[in-house]
Amino acid sequence: MKESRKTAILLGATGLTGGIFLDLLLKNDTYAKIKLFSRSSIGFTHEKIEEHLIDLLALETHSALFTGDDIFCCIGTTKSKTPDKDTYKKIDFGIPVAAAKLAKQNKISTLIIISALGADAKSSVFYNKIKGEMEHAVLAENVKNTTILQPSLIGGHRSEKRVGEWLFKQVMKVFNFILIGTLAKYKSIEPQTIAEAMIWLANNDCEMIRIESDQIKKIGT
Template identity: 65%
Template sequence: MKRKDKTAIILGATGLTGGLLLDRLLHDERYEKIKLFSRSSVKISNPKIEEHLIDLLKLEEHKANFTADEVFCCIGTTKKKTPDNEIYKKIDYGIPVAAAKVAKSNGVNTFIVISALGASAKSTVFYNKVKGEMEDAVLEQKFPKVFILQPSLIGGERLEKRTGEWIFKKVMKVVDLVLVGSLKKYRTIAPETIAEAMIWLANNEYAQTKIESDKIKALGQ
């Protein structure tokens, strides 16, 4: 019998993928409570939601409330939004790793985080290197159940204007058509698909820990 009293934590529910994930969890009868940790409110009134408006860089100070069955980490910024490398790393590395450490110490069983295709601690590309170091630090916590999603370019329309990204997405719609075989993992992926895959992984067994974009797409369809 499937549980209908689960509690989930979402980090990044005000973002594109996190917002879609929240919407799906609110309509999923398996979840009784959704705890949101963010700087700003999602402005949704729902009895399932428990909002904690905090400074995510000081997550450890809110350890007492960081309890759940599952943590979904959808935190991420961009170089344009956060040009300072030090601040960038505090967000893309610091927040997910702090969340993993607090979750593990609180006995959370499942941790699912969005990384990026090409992430590697050995990469010479700063963005990929930070993501790779984050992945390694999360895995060091040795959760009973942990999944690291590595999507390619995420499609969809964001609230904030990202002109360069918008143009690139238009180009990728054409490029996607020729990405076949082993190159399929580089195709643009819909944020809805990522959200669906995260929920599926939280409620099922899956052999792999690091999941590249094409496999995320298969899980989320």
């Protein structure tokens, strides 16, 4: 059995992908400790888990606690859940960028962030623009092993009701069969696949900095 030695920092453990990823971390012998930073509790305890319930919009005020080996940021909201654009930006831009700044400050060399396919700082679409600006700001911190994942629509079942998203997922199940070649990156992707890819990327060498959805599938399956 591989000796446990690393400490993981996880942002977004109460979300769909974050929850699945946490389960993988708990089962992975590479990690001895998992530090969770979130607004609400995951609802259970584990010998590996060190849970910090904080205001994530003030993450930078908790720098003394923000120490470890690998940072995984699964933070993300939606237009329906966060209709106010200022609040949306504070979450989707502010939290990952704060994590990158703390990684640099505390000399944490591995940073893996979930962004989105279509992220583009020059986009006329507000949500794509914010993701693109976030990526640019994160990379500007020059954390040594920074990887940004750009998944397409994430499948799976969420606890909260998102009717529009559910309907779109049903449509995508049909279209996935015809999205081939250069269009393959637009196929929906399962959160388990993203989580598996994140584990692999944190513990193996990879030259890619931004990884689109089809490449995430290759790594995570």
